[in-house]
Amino acid sequence: xxxxxxxxxxxxxxxxxDGAKSLVSKGVKVxxxxxxxxxxxxxxxxxxxxxxxxxxxxIYGLTGLTLATVGMQYFMIIDWPMNxxxxxNFTYLENILAFIPITFEFTVLCAAHGMAIxxxxxxxxxxxxxxxxxxxxxxxxxxxxELRTSENANFSADELTKMVKDTGIVEIDEKVI
Amino acid sequence: MEFKIANKAKxxxxxxxxxxxxxxxxxxxxxxxxxxxxTRFLVSSLANSYFFFLLGLGALFFLALNYATESGWYASxxxxxxxxxxxxxWGIAFMILVLxxxxxxxxxHIYIWMDSAYTTEGSAHYDPIIDGKSAYLNLLFFWIRTLxxxxxxxxxxxxxxxxxxxxxxxxxxxxxxxxxxxxALFLVFFAVFSSTSAWDWIMSIDVHWFSxxxxxxxxxxxxxxxxxxxxxxxIHLKKHGYLPRVNENHIHDLGKWTFAISFLWxxxxxxxxxxxxxxxxxxxxxxxxNRIENFQILYFTMxxxxxAFPMLILMSRDAKRNTGIxxxxxxIILAGHWVDAYLMVAGGSLGANACIGFVEIGMAILLAGxxxxxxxxxxxxxxxxxxxxxxxxxxxxxxx
Numbered sequence: 001x002x003x004x005x006x007x008x009x010x011x012x013x014x015x016x017x018d019g020a021k022s023l024v025s026k027g028v029k030v031x032x033x034x035x036x037x038x039x040x041x042x043x044x045x046x047x048x049x050x051x052x053x054x055x056x057x058x059i060y061g062l063t064g065l066t067l068a069t070v071g072m073q074y075f076m077i078i079d080w081p082m083n084x085x086x087x088x089n090f091t092y093l094e095n096i097l098a099f100i101p102i103t104f105e106f107t108v109l110c111a112a113h114g115m116a117i118x119x120x121x122x123x124x125x126x127x128x129x130x131x132x133x134x135x136x137x138x139x140x141x142x143x144x145x146e147l148r149t150s151e152n153a154n155f156s157a158d159e160l161t162k163m164v165k166d167t168g169i170v171e172i173d174e175k176v177i
Numbered sequence: 178m179e180f181k182i183a184n185k186a187k188x189x190x191x192x193x194x195x196x197x198x199x200x201x202x203x204x205x206x207x208x209x210x211x212x213x214x215x216t217r218f219l220v221s222s223l224a225n226s227y228f229f230f231l232l233g234l235g236a237l238f239f240l241a242l243n244y245a246t247e248s249g250w251y252a253s254x255x256x257x258x259x260x261x262x263x264x265x266x267w268g269i270a271f272m273i274l275v276l277x278x279x280x281x282x283x284x285x286h287i288y289i290w291m292d293s294a295y296t297t298e299g300s301a302h303y304d305p306i307i308d309g310k311s312a313y314l315n316l317l318f319f320w321i322r323t324l325x326x327x328x329x330x331x332x333x334x335x336x337x338x339x340x341x342x343x344x345x346x347x348x349x350x351x352x353x354x355x356x357x358x359x360x361a362l363f364l365v366f367f368a369v370f371s372s373t374s375a376w377d378w379i380m381s382i383d384v385h386w387f388s389x390x391x392x393x394x395x396x397x398x399x400x401x402x403x404x405x406x407x408x409x410x411x412i413h414l415k416k417h418g419y420l421p422r423v424n425e426n427h428i429h430d431l432g433k434w435t436f437a438i439s440f441l442w443x444x445x446x447x448x449x450x451x452x453x454x455x456x457x458x459x460x461x462x463x464x465x466x467n468r469i470e471n472f473q474i475l476y477f478t479m480x481x482x483x484x485a486f487p488m489l490i491l492m493s494r495d496a497k498r499n500t501g502i503x504x505x506x507x508x509i510i511l512a513g514h515w516v517d518a519y520l521m522v523a524g525g526s527l528g529a530n531a532c533i534g535f536v537e538i539g540m541a542i543l544l545a546g547x548x549x550x551x552x553x554x555x556x557x558x559x560x561x562x563x564x565x566x567x568x569x570x571x572x573x574x575x576x577x
Contacts, residue, residue, distance in 0.1 A: 041576045085455055097451045 004149040004157045007134045008164045009142050009171040013039045016143045019167030020045050023147075026163065027154060032146040034138040057115050064110025068103045134173070142170075180419055180556045190550040197543025204535030213530045216286045220531070222275045223287065224522040225540040227378065228402070228515055229548055230268030231395075235403025236261035237334050238367055244337070244360025249571035250430055253422045256561050257410055259341060261403065263555035264548055265334050269327045271544070272378075276323060280316060287526040290314045290384050306385050314381055326374045333363050341563060348565035371396045383525035386464045390449045395521070397442040401483075402514045404434045405507040410552065412500045419561055425498045426576045432497030439487035439510065446480055464524070471529045472520055479520065483513040515541060 010016040017039060020030050030046040033039070042048075073092050076082060076099075081089040088094045120126045138144050147164065149157050157174070164172065208214045240258050243251045251258070284291030294302040296311050307314070336359060344352045372392025380391045388394075408431045414420050453461045468476045486506050496502045516533075523531035563569065 085457060087455070097454055100447070100451065 003177045005175045005177060006147040006149075006157070006160055006164060007173040007175070008145045008147070008167070008169045009135065009137075009173070010145070010168065011142055011170050012168075013037075013143055015168045016145060017042055017045065019164075019169070020145060022167060023163060028147065028160065028163065029151045030145055031148045031151055034133045034135075034144040034146070036139050036141065036143075039143075053115060053119060056118050057111050060114030061107045061111035063114075064107040065103060067110070068106035069099070072099050072102060134175075180414070180553075180561050182553045182557060183417065186549070186553060190546045190553070193542055193546025193549070197539050197541070197546055200535045200539025200542060202539075204537075204539055207535065213286075213527060215282070217527060217530070218536060219275065219279055219282070219285050219287060220523050220526050221519075221537045221540050222271075223279065223378075224519040224537070225544050226268070226271035226275045227522065228518040228541075229264070229544045230272045231399035231518075232403055232406055232548065233262055233264035233268040234330060235399045236407070237265055237330060237337070238363075238371075238400070239403060239407075240337055241333070241360040241363035241367070244356045245364050247357060247568070249568035250427060250575040252566040252568045252572035253420065253562055253575075254407070254411060254427055254431075254572075255341070255563050255566060256556065256559055257407060257414065257420075259338060259559070260552045260555040261406055261410065262334055263338070264551050265330060267547070267551055269331060273323070273327065276320075276378075280320070287382055287522070288319075288384075290381060291316055291319075310384070314384070319377060319381075322373065322377055326370050329366055329370070333359065333366075342559055344565050345560065345563055346565075350567055353567050379521050382522060383464050383467070385460065386525075388449055388453075388461075388464070390445060394442070394445045394449060397438055397445055398514050398517055401435060401438040401442055401487075402511055404431060404438060405511045407431055408435065408503050408507050409511075412504060414556075414561070415500075422562060422573050424575070427572075428500065428503065429494070429498045430575075432491060432503055435503075435507065435510075436487050436491045436497065439483065439491075443480070443484035443488075446484075467528060468520065468524050471531065472524065475516060476520055479513050479516045483510050483517065486510055486513075 008019070010019065013035060016033065016035075020033070020042065023030060024045060024047075033042055033046060035042075043050075069092075076095075077090065077092050083089050084098070087098060092099070124132065133139070134144055134146065135142065145164075147160055149155075149160065152160060155163075161172065161174070205214075205218070208217070211217075236258050240255070240262055242248075243255075243258075279285045279287055280291060283293070289295055290307045290310065292302075294300050295304045295307045297303060298308070337356065340352045340356055340359075372389075375392040375395040376387075379395060380387065408428070411420065411423060411428065411431065415423060450465065453465060486509055490502060490506050491497055519533065519537065566572075
């Protein structure tokens with residue numbers, strides 16, 4: 001069976017949110033929402049699971065922390081002990097204050113870059129990747145809600161279109177995949 | 178909805194005040210006549226008045242900050258912030274009383290620069306470093322500054338409160354924009370005075386020592402303590418069925434403030450400590466040598482608690498929305514910041530003779546009881562939700 005995709009366009013995020021709420025309450029599954037900015041509170045309405053990016057951030061941060069500690073221990077203590085300001089240069093622990101800023105910065109660096117790259121990879125939005133949003137205007141001032149007939153077995157395409165039209169849309173578009 | 182103080186809260190605050198007075202009297206009776214007792218009593222008074230004064234000042238600052246940034250989310254908790262800021266006249270009164278007592282005793286070994294023995298050439302105690310600072314640190318100029326700070330804080334508070342109550346009656350945006358301008362003006366004053374007042378009242382105790390970072394350090398300690406007090410108060414009010422429009426998103430926001438400002442405080446504490454440790458210049462290290470020699474365990478435990486507790490426990494989103502966890506962490510870091518304030522005052526004045534006993538705890542309990550009572554009384558004086566705040570609707574729908 002051909003999968004029919006309905007794209008409903010809104011010009012206000014609150015209207016879209018209310019629309020999604022009423023559709024979901026009728027048992028419709030909203031498969032995706034495209035928006036130029038994050039819409040607060042849309043995730044629980046359309047049933048998006050909590051992001052796991054935070055767990056990855058922790059792991060990346062831990063990696064940075066370990067790398068920085070091991071690196072500095074080797075550079076500054078083992079390989080070539082340097083006497084800076086008369087501070088003890090033969091133990092890491094007694095000198096730990098001097099190493100904390102770098103440890104902190106490297107932790108942040110690894111966590112931030114790791115998160116950014118993971119995010120781009122996971123969303124398939126690395127630079128150069130083809131865009132998969134249905135309408136370029138969703139990067140400007142329009143909001144699009146996507147419904148798929150394959151995910152809404154209880155409704156026909158016409159029923160879905162009719163319900164969507166009641167939610168304050170400004171445009172509607174259909175596509176068969 | 179009008180707020181009424183429950184009888185239980187009335188009894189509790191009265192009991193707290195009585196216990197505080199009894200503890201203080203026991204402390205005085207046990208130690209009176211001791212060699213350092215006069216100084217110890219005033220150190221305890223100053224540290225406690227300062228800590229509680231800062232809670233009111235922090236609320237005033239937070240109010241001004243939200244006006245100046247035109248925040249929307251805070252509208253439904255605005256009256257709670259005002260309730261805490263309403264402690265300010267009391268805080269000012271206690272600060273001025275203690276400062277008068279200290280000035281009357283030539284500094285009472287707390288502000289030793291007030292004692293002319295240190296600044297008179299030829300005297301046995303003559304100290305050229307203190308004498309060199311006497312153009313700034315002298316009794317007259319100190320009092321002029323103190324009174325100017327207090328007067329400006331007080332006037333801003335009176336103005337904010339008056340316009341807030343008027344807004345309830347007339348509505349419109351004219352008062353809102355006036356508050357916006359006044360809030361911005363307050364921040365400009367506060368940017369300078371939060372530092373200089375911390376130098377005058379606290380840093381001048383360690384009179385040989387100086388740190389340009391000190392003002393921000395005390396300021397961030399003040400801010401985080403205020404946020405904790407606001408959280409505890411809002412949780413208490415919600416538990417008793419008030420503030421129906423404050424939802425877990427508002428609590429989450431306050432939790433995020435506590436989390437973030439705890440980091441700011443730790444960052445500033447560490448920056449001050451690390452730079453001084455690294456440079457290792459005798460005139461700078463005195464402050465920490467004093468703390469390490471006399472309060473090593475207390476001082477570093479205080480830092481670890483104030484840093485690690487909010488970081489590890491409040492990191493996750495769910496923890497910041499859980500009232501039990503917030504109350505637990507809040508009470509602990511509030512105690513931590515009280516110890517911080519105490520050590521700031523006691524370290525440079527009493528040094529090895531300092532100890533936290535009946536007098537110190539008693540005064541803290543006494544002021545805590547009075548503080549809670551005053552704040553709750555302030556809450557009864559106005560509707561708990563500012564009905565005509567232009568962002569009230571945004572605050573009610575606040576979610577993320």
